[in-house]
Amino acid sequence: MQQRIEKQMAKAQRDIYTGVEIGTASTKVLMGEYHSGGVLSLLGYGEAPSVQMCKGEAIDTVFVVEQVKRALAQAEENADAEISGPVFLALSGSYLRTLNHVGRVVIERADTRISEEDMVRAAHMANELQPPANTLSLHSYTRVHRLDDGREVLNAVGHSSRSLEVELQHVVANQDRLKTTCGLLADALGRGASTAFYTPLAIGCACLPANSVSGGQLLIDIGAGVTSYAVFTDLGCYHCGQLTVGCEQIANDLAIAFNAHISVGRKMLRELSAMHCSAVALHDGRNRMVTTALSRGGKGRAIPASSVELVLELRLSELFDVIRQELTAAGAWSWTGGSVLLSGGGAMIPGICELAQNVLQLPAKIARPYSTSGLPEIVNSPRNITLIGLLRSGQRDLEIQRAGQPPAGSLSESLQLCRKVFKALVNW
Structure with a gap:
């Protein structure tokens, strides 16, 4: 008994992350931690059927919450650890959509060469999107930089152009339906998710280093x-x-x-x-x-x-x-x-x-997934890639928050993928 308590205390001191996907067919939970070199080690997996889910949304919230509880408990049992660290939730469904917004600045210098500051100014303008009524902006990321002759480039620094457009894409969600989905996990876990991610963005983090x-x-x-x-x-x-x-x-x-x-x-x-x-x-x-x-x-x-x-x-x-x-x-x-x-x-x-x-x-x-070990049946199945992506993207965002945001006007602020999760803007 004493050994078990000591083992649990040792695990409580480790940074164990949890990803949750409440899908149409099943609710899946994955726990993992990071080792040196950025290797993600999977610790425990849980799954329960999502009988009352349809296209990413709950039909019977009370029933779904019970299924989420089952999946969470199963993951804890298999990992031999409690879910006490950060929890990340995958989002998908018809209540999510994307909107594009463009910020444009004029290059008034004689040489018309674009600088980092020009890119930052345009990016800030593109990020000033007013979401439609009853919607919340979850993520935003730079799509492309457009020059005055219509050419699209990934990095505009050094190009000569009389104007610069930065186009951002925003992922927005219906606020009420988003709260319902997030509430499923909050009711089952007793606390809300640390961060929520749009599914395709999480998958990109899992398989694209x-x-x-x-x-x-x-x-x-x-x-x-x-x-x-x-x-x-x-x-x-x-x-x-x-x-x-x-x-x-x-x-x-x-x-x-x-x-x-x-x-x-x-x-x-x-x-x-x-x-x-x-x-x-x-x-x-x-x-x-x-x-x-x-x-x-x-x-x-x-x-x-x-x-x-x-x-x-x-x-x-x-x-x-x-x-x-x-x-x-x-x-x-x-x-x-x-x-x-x-x-x-x-x-x-x-x-x-x-x-x-x-x-x-x-x-x-x-x-x-890249650089992932443990639970080979999970790693080798494409149906679990979203969960691995949640652990990747969630850990990355927490590291960015711990390190502090880059100073206003920095190139990284303009060039990196940006995310806005519930009113908080952090770099992607």
């Missing part, structure tokens, strides 16, 4: 009810967004196609590997037959594997195509010259990387 982006990276996270995406450049996040379409819609498509209950569609989606079905349809008719029960408790029935694949291919191809259209409309597609990184439960669908590459015409692979 500093100065690693070359040519632009497109991240696509396919969850149960929401698919989020983000384009990252050398400067940071250029554009992010989401679609309220995910694996639940794919499961529903399968259920409709085979005249079955939605639970059967979900089961088929989980068993695609065992059924030898891929997101890239072979179109081989009835040459390959798979057996599955199309009613709960019913007998197995043989169906063509190609029919299952066709449903997957049509829905996922449409999803990737819509993402490309939205990025094109936002002026972000031209920045995706690198590769596509896929995450979320949908990234576990066999053949999805090949399909993404076919549709988007970019190399595609599964997103992997």
Whole structure:
């Protein structure tokens, strides 16, 4: 007993961080700590079904709070430590959206060469966005610097131009719905989250170490009810967004196609590997037959594997195509010259990387966290990348706060990704 108490006291003195994702299909909790060299060591994981969640929002808050409590308790038990340190919450859902705002300054010097001070002045102007009524600005980050001839550059210092525009993107949330989501964790934990992060930004922190982006990276996270995406450049996040379409819609498509209950569609989606079905349809008719029960408790029935694949291919191809259209409309597609990184439960669908590459015409692979150890079953699963990203981005923000904000007018203030979380502006 004494040894256990001493062990708990030793862990209480360590900086243990916790990430919480209250998703459409499940609530997941991950605990971890940092070692030398920035290596993230995972300590404990907990998960509970999110039966009363839909597209990132609670239908029955009382029920969801109980599920969050279960996931928190399971993580504590597996980590053999209490959740007493900082807790970070992932945000997604239709109550979140992005707004772009431009700050413009005139370069009045004779040589018209842009200085750091010019960039800072323009960035401050771009950051003076008045959020729409009943909304709260969560994050803001620099998209691009634009010169007077229309050219867009990541760093404008030294360029000659008579004017400079700095374009920022702000992630804003409906205040009431945001409070409801944050309240789920607060009620379950007994205190609020230290910080909340928009899901695609957290994922970027998990798999894109500093100065690693070359040519632009497109991240696509396919969850149960929401698919989020983000384009990252050398400067940071250029554009992010989401679609309220995910694996639940794919499961529903399968259920409709085979005249079955939605639970059967979900089961088929989980068993695609065992059924030898891929997101890239072979179109081989009835040459390959798979057996599955199309009613709960019913007998197995043989169906063509190609029919299952066709449903997957049509829905996922449409999803990737819509993402490309939205990025094109936002002026972000031209920045995706690198590769596509896929995450979320949908990234576990066999053949999805090949399909993404076919549709988007970019190399595609599964997103992997960097410098992460412990719990290999968590590290190696793309469905947990958001949790790892929460631990990364949360720890980074706390370090910035502890070190103090950079002085007003510094280049880092203008160039680095900026975040505003609940009324507090800190560098990203």
